Amino acid sequence: MSGYVKPEFVVLLIMMVPGAVGGWLAANRARNVIGWCLLCALFPVFLLVIYFHKPLREVPGKFRQCPNCREFLKWRDTVCKYCNTEQPSGS
Structure with a gap:
């Protein structure tokens, strides 16, 4: 079964990208990196919130x-x- 990707890994990958971007944006705005990373990983719409938030x-x-x-x-x-x-x- 080569080429088979487990769904758990796909979900993890989909959550990691918004989480990493949210953490990077939070660091650039002097905000809590871990909190925003978790929040953006669970709810990617919060990327817009942190993007438009002032530092x-x-x-x-x-x-x-x-x-x-x-x-x-x-x-x-x-x-x-x-x-x-x-x-x-x-x-």
Whole structure:
């Protein structure tokens, strides 16, 4: 019976991919990696939730906070899209 794949392994693989992506997104947003990994593995729709969620704090290389309006911006943005303030290049 070569080529036969057990259904348990297929389900495990289907759960591992959203779980890994959810954990990676949570790490980039300074959130609980294990919790979001399990939540996304069981309910993949939560990938959308974590994707659109703002970070809890600054994440070096990913997100920083505008000194004027305190909104989170992507690290490479030079102008705040909320208040149009020029961002310092040193942060």
